[in-house]
Amino acid sequence: MSAARPQRDVQTLLEALPYIREFHGKTVVIKYGGAAMVDPQLKEEFARDVVLLKYVGMNPVIVHGGGPEITSFMQRLDLPVQFVDGLRVSDEQTVELAKMVLVGKVNKDIVLLINRHGQPAVGLSGDDGLLFRASRMLAPSGADIGFVGRIDHVNTGVLTHIAADYIPVIASVGVDADGNSYNINADEAAGAVASALRAYKVMFMTDVAGWLADPADPGSLVSEVGADELEQALPGVSGGMRPKLQACLDAVRGGVSAAYIVDGRVPHSLLTELFTDAGSGTMIRSFGSGT
Numbered sequence: 001m002s003a004a005r006p007q008r009d010v011q012t013l014l015e016a017l018p019y020i021r022e023f024h025g026k027t028v029v030i031k032y033g034g035a036a037m038v039d040p041q042l043k044e045e046f047a048r049d050v051v052l053l054k055y056v057g058m059n060p061v062i063v064h065g066g067g068p069e070i071t072s073f074m075q076r077l078d079l080p081v082q083f084v085d086g087l088r089v090s091d092e093q094t095v096e097l098a099k100m101v102l103v104g105k106v107n108k109d110i111v112l113l114i115n116r117h118g119q120p121a122v123g124l125s126g127d128d129g130l131l132f133r134a135s136r137m138l139a140p141s142g143a144d145i146g147f148v149g150r151i152d153h154v155n156t157g158v159l160t161h162i163a164a165d166y167i168p169v170i171a172s173v174g175v176d177a178d179g180n181s182y183n184i185n186a187d188e189a190a191g192a193v194a195s196a197l198r199a200y201k202v203m204f205m206t207d208v209a210g211w212l213a214d215p216a217d218p219g220s221l222v223s224e225v226g227a228d229e230l231e232q233a234l235p236g237v238s239g240g241m242r243p244k245l246q247a248c249l250d251a252v253r254g255g256v257s258a259a260y261i262v263d264g265r266v267p268h269s270l271l272t273e274l275f276t277d278a279g280s281g282t283m284i285r286s287f288g289s290g291t
Contacts, residue, residue: 149182195254
């Protein structure tokens with residue numbers, strides 16, 4: 001090993017130290033999705049990163065979807081797959097399938113992976129402990145998308161008790177006051193959880209470098225933007241990025257200091273964003289305009 005390598009490692013640790021001190025005891029909500037949930041190596045790296053956050057004194061809370069797996073099972077059962085404004089159109093069959101896939105399979109896979117890397121995790125859904133109280137919502141365009149819910153209330157007591165000793169892993173489904181089940185967009189669920197917990201940070205893992213002002217131009221990455229500027233730009237955003245940006249906006253409006261969209265295809269992108277000066281992706285601040 002060259003002499004330069006240990007020096008680089010030490011420099012990295014020294015760069016991370018003030019961030020670790022700042023974040024100690026703070027809650028960070030992580031929306032887990034995209035390639036990081038599919039690629040075996042990225043899955044391992046994600047679990048290690050989350051365990052490291054817990055070891056250095058942070059309180060990570062994981063919120064996940066499982067869109068590709070839901071789509072895969074729907075196609076096997078010859079069920080129609082349709083999206084409107086980046087949201088899955090969900091009839092009763094779709095919601096039932098989504099609950100089976102998200103709660104029964106994806107959630108437990110994530111829990112087992114984190115457990116194996118050295119920290120105990122506990123799997124939850126919006127049904128557990130009345131964690132999510134939901135109601136039916138329309139797409140931003142006004143279209144009826146079926147049993148897709150918005151979160152009206154998060155029972156933070158459940159999460160506070162569990163997060164003291166465990167890493168909560170939350171599947172994005174919920175129920176209304178009448179017991180009807182809803183498929184909830186995982187980005188929206190992460191934003192709602194972050195706001196309710198008054199989390200210090202909320203991170204959205206995705207399969208792009210961040211928010212691109214022009215989706216066709218990789219060089220149009222918006223590295224930082226204020227909530228006011230994002231709110232003005234949001235009506236012009238389409239596809240799956242729209243619910244992510246809306247969730248970021250809702251989170252910072254709800255008291256979270258900053259929201260981040262990070263590239264989950266890049267190993268350790270969470271740690272790079274949290275613990276280095278360089279950062280990555282897009283940061284949405286609760287004040288001001290972007291740079």
